[in-house]
Amino acid sequence: MKDISKTIKKVDSDDKSSGKSKYISDYKMENMLHAITVRSKHQKAKIIKRTYPVLKEGYYIIDHTDIPGVNFVKMIFDDMPVFAENEVNYYLEPIALVVGPDKEEVLEIVNSIEIAYEIQIPTYEYTNSVINYNFTKGNIEKAKKESESEIEYTYNTPYQEQLYIEPQGMIGYFENNQVTLVGSIQCPYYVKAAVVSILDSEEDYIRVKQATVGGAFGGKEEFPSLIACHLAIAVHKIKKSVKLIYEREEDMETTTKRHPATIKLKAYMKDNKILGISSNVGIDAGAYIGLSGVVLSRALIAATGVYTIDNLAVNGDVFITNTVPNGAFRGFGAPQMLFAIEMFIHHIAKDINVEPLTLRQSYLAKQNDSTSTTGTFRDPIIMPEMLEKALKESDFIRKEKEYKQENSLKGIGMSWFLHGCGFTGSGEATHINAVVKLEKDKNDLVTILIAAVDMGQGVKTTMRKIVSNILDIPIENVIYNHPDTNLVPDSGPTVASRTIMIVGGLVARAAKQLKENWIDRNYQIFTEKYKQPSYIKWDEDNFRGDAYPAYSWGINIVEVEIDKNTYEVTVKEGWSVYDVGKAIDEQIIIGQADGGQLQGIGYGYMEVMKAVDGKIQQKNVTDYIIPTSVDAPILHTYLIDNPYPLGPYGAKGAGELTLVGGAPAVALAIEHAIGKKVTKIPVTPEYIMELMSNE
Amino acid sequence: MVDYFIPTTLIDTLEFINNNEAKIISGATDLMVQRKKGAEITPYFTKKPVFVFNIKELNFIKESYEHIHIGACTPVSDLLNHKGTPSLLRKSIEVMASPALRNLATLPGNIINASPAGDTLPILYILDASVKIETLNSNRIVKVKDVITGPRRTILNSNEMITEVIVPKEEFTKSDFVKVGGRKADAISKISFTYAVKIKENKIIDLRLAFGAVGPVIIRKEELEEKYTNIELSKFKELKQEIINDYRQYITPINDQRSNKEYRKKVALNLLGDFIDTL
Known part of the structure; x- marks a missing residue:
């Protein structure tokens, strides 16, 4: 039998590298109108009066008064309006949309709209908690009582911008009595649900199609629903095609980013042993909650990283501030928490004068250990084998000693991490309920009907590979078009490192069904629905049980050198070992690893994004x-x-795993080089200078 | 529709800017970004843009015995391929933006843009480079450091155009250019530092230093250079702290979205100190 992992050529690489692929801004339709968003000039204010100019024929201003449904972007909470009505809560919040044939004139209309505000005092501090989650494991009070000392550190993590190559954009048009939206999106059915809600329409009034996506990283998970609502209201009213493409600045200033976080960790210590840890996490949601509650919960579940700690108290808050709303980003709460816990383990080791590697090893989780939420690590954990490989390939132990003695500005750092695959807890069963279909036509061509989006991660290649391998047919005989909600069932969003493990698992099952029942030259269709393994038990209210069906694991080692004059960091070499179950395509996983690690390292030492006055x-x-x-x-x-x-060919999630260890690895390498404790990222030259001058 | 002009000869260009309120665009790698209004919308210009990329007579690199003459419309990437390009100038171009931008950007563009972070400017300052400025019926030669009067401000009149950059050929005992950006390529300087020194019989006989991005214009202090010239090398090294203190008052950086003033000042002086230590 051939090894599924053996690399094949990515099915879309020719189209993408030759420029043939059509991205949303490449679409041009007859009599297409252009749209530009009218935005708030204040961080927090009441809208007192709007003065719209008299419009030429063919130009429109769309605002909250045009909304047939309820003025909220359908997500978890009804808190974010599609168009601001009486108040604005962040700078550049959408208020209206101007639509018309000449984009320059549309811009002039946008600039001529006068809005009178009553300015209010904005909040940027972590004071207004809108969600609090907390849970315990073991007996933290007992640990506290028995402890002889406490070690406490506070860690801070910043914004991170997805910076996909292609900015947000969508086109809407009216066809066959359907409001149709084509866009650069990760989740066609999220968009559809939001638009059905805002238009208060029947399901079949809305059609959502994916265009080739030029990068997403979570940034096109929930945010496109907002643009889709703006456009859908316009298309529903005007019944013409409308194009809305964000400028780069507009995208960076107004779309969701990784949540900044403050994480306070306290360890209860006795005889150089960690009896328990209490964690306090605050994340900045921006002006509206959006997905922040889920981001927080994923952060909290990662409270102990790869370690087994018997007694825990975990507490977290989502804070509302008058800044741009934050949202999904590859890692989804885990990068913040894993940075904190990895630094913390290291800092504890230093404070109690134990080799960090030794301390790590003594708490590394083993199969059947209890997770942070008192669930069970059911599957084998091969971290010791991975560690051996990582240490050997990087020559870590020798370098670690040598650089310390050399008094050089060289450093080496290592992070250990895990990532839960799929939705949290029973989310796959209670919220998503994925459905996939496999359709064979009379020519024996097999079409994969799923809502998963290829945003560069290679799912068009891997899904086809799974099906062609199982059916033992050429990959050219397997078709997988961009999802279109008129044609594909809802297999769930393309998020949460779930696509291969969950959706791919269902596709593999459907392929096996087809194989067993194959009739040459006959139309056949097979449907598979997600069934949760009965052993997974999750109490969502109390954060208790199995938070994820499975975990992927990783180790990053990073070597750096710092310039003594400029404090600039050169990342010299990196070594990574991953357990993603089984790679469906080796090169695709290596692509994920290179990109993910670089994005994680960038988050750790380079990428600076700050809000000043919102x-x-x-x-x-x-x-x-x-x-x-x-x-x-x-x-x-x-x-x-x-x-x-339960994964296809044994595959688990890989998309997010490769990012989450980058920041602690590079931060620990820098800490090693300069001999000063690092407690925040990014570890920029400016911060290194500060640390080094505090001699 | 924007009224624009794409001349093919210098005389057409000079006539046009003489008779119109015009803006010469040479490379456009910064200017078009500054003036953009959005995708599919014409950029914003109050003056008629004149795109000079097609003037063949201004696309040249010529060498005389004492100078290298660079035509105003020569992309800086051509200077990377030219053997006789002074090594300091080459160094600054190598770390300028990205290959695509270097294929369009020009030295006069960098000069007229007059950003304190302009990559080639510290080099043009310490090499005592000049520009030839022409109008329809006159021309003058002015040192680059006298062309720039402030951030985005120059002495050029609207009927004038830089037609040539003239760089003296000189041999230095030691010279270097350090650019501190946010990353290793395609970054705008947080700080830059350059020096060129001639040493004869252990004596400094020519000393030139310049800093970029730490003040409103490039910082070059000829009176300080003179003060520390004709000094024994060992003595020069002993004077390290004094030299640093002399320069300190002129290093007046700002906080912005790329860095902060404390870092810029400290690193600028570190680089000066390191130059002295390693000379």
């Missing part, structure tokens, strides 16, 4: 610095198979 300061690609290929170190990636019984 306004994002770095709003273009010149000022928001991410690593280029010149900054990228040589990255060595190793995969060790550890098949997960």
Whole structure:
């Protein structure tokens, strides 16, 4: 039998590299109108009066008064309006949409709209908690009582911008009595649900299609629903095609980012042992809650990283501030928490004078250990084997000693991490209920009917590979078009490292069904629905039980050197070992690993984004610095198979895992180089200077 | 529709800017970004844009015995390919933006843009480079440091155009250019520092230093350079702290979205100190 992991050519690489792929801004339709968003000039204010100019024929101003349904973007909470009505809560919040044939005139109309505000005092501090989650494991009070000392550190993490190459954009038009939206999106059915709600329409009045997506990283999970609502209201009213493409600055200033966080950790210690840890997490939601509650819960569940700690008290808050709303970003709460816990384990080791590696090893989770939420790590954990590989390939132990003695500004750092695959707890069963279909036509061509989006992660290749391998037919005979809600069932959003493990698992089951029942030259269709394994028990209210069906694991090692004059960091080399179950395609996983690790490292030492008075300061690609290929170190990636019984061919999630360890690895490498404790990211030259001058 | 002009000869260009309120655009890698109004919308210009990329007679690199003459419309990437390009100038171009931008950007564009972070400017300052400025019926030669009067401000009149950059050829005992950006490529300077020194019989006989992005214009202090010239190298090194203190008052950086003033000042002086230590 051939090994599924063996790399094949990515099915869309020719189209993408030759420029043939059509992205949303490439679409042009007859009599297409352009739309530009009218935005708030204040961070917090009451809208007193709007003065709209008299419009030429063919020009429209769309606002909250045009909404047939309820004025909220349908998400978890009804708190974010589609168009501001009587108040604005962040700078550049959408108020209206101007639509018309000439984009320059549309811009002039936008600039001529007068809005009178009554300015109010905005909040940027973490004071207004709108969600609080807390849970315990074991007996933290007992741990506290028995402890002889406490070690406490506070860690801070910043914004991170997805910086997908293609900014947000969508086109809407009216066809066959349907409001149709085509866009750069991750979740066609999220968009559809939001639009059905805002138009208060029948399901079949709305059609959502995916265009080729030029990068997403979570930024096109929930945010596109807002643009879709704006456009759908316009298309519903005007019945013409309308194009809405964000400018780069507009995208960076007004779309969701990674939540800034403050994480306070306290360890209760006795005889150099950690009896328990209490964690206090605050994340900044921005002006509206959006998905922040889920981001917080994923952060809290990651409270102990890869370690087994018997006694825990975990507490977290979502704070509302008058800043741009934050949202989904690859890692989804875990990067913040894993940075904190990885630094903390290291800092505890230093404070009690124990080798960090030794302390880590003594708390590393083993199969059947109890998770942070008192669930069970059911599957084998192969971290010791992965560690051996990572240490050997990087020569970590020798370098770690040598650089410390050399008095050089060289450093090496290591992070250990895990990532829960799929939705939290019973989310897959209670919220998503994925459905997939496999359809065979009379020519024996097989079409995969799912709502999963290829945003560069290679799902068009891997899904086809799974089906062609199971059916033993050429990959060319397997079709997987961009999802269209008129044609595909709801297999759930393309998020949460779930696509291969959950959706791919269902696709594999459907393929097996088809194989067993295959009739040549006959139309056949097979449907599979998600069924939760009966052993997964999750109490959502009390954060108790199995938070995820499975976990992927990883180790990053990063080597750096710091310039003594400029404090600039050069990331010289990186080594990573991953357990993603089984790679469906090795090169695709290595692509995820290279990109993910660089995005994680960038978050750790380079990417600066700040809001001053509620306004994002770095709003273009010149000022928001991410690593280029010149900054990228040589990255060595190793995969060790550890098949997960319910994943296709044993595959688990891989999309987010590769990002979450980057920041602590590079931060620990810098800490090692300069001999000063790092408690926040990004560890910029400015911060290194500060640390080094505090001699 | 914007009224614009794409001349093919210098004389057409000079006539046009003489008779119109015009803005010469040479490279456009910064200007078009500054003036953009959005995708599919014409950028904003109050003056008629004149795109000079097609003037073949201004696309040249010529060498005389004492100078290298660079035509105003020569993309800076051509200077990377030219053998006789002074090594300091080459160094600054190598770290300027990205290859695509270097294929369009020009030295006069960098000069007229007059940003304190302009990559080639510290080099043009310490090499005593000049520009030839022409109008329809006159021309003058002015040192680059006298062309720039402030951030985005120059002495050029609207009927004038830089037609040539003239860089003296000189051999230095030691020279270097350090750019501190947010990353290793495609970044705007937080700080830049350059020096060029001639040493004869252990004596400093020519000393030139300049800093970028730490003040409203490039910082070059000829009176300080003179003060520390004709000094024994060992003595010069002993004077390190004094030299740093002399420069300190002129390093007046700001806080912005790319860095902060404390870092910029400290690193500028570190680089000066390191130059002295390693000379």
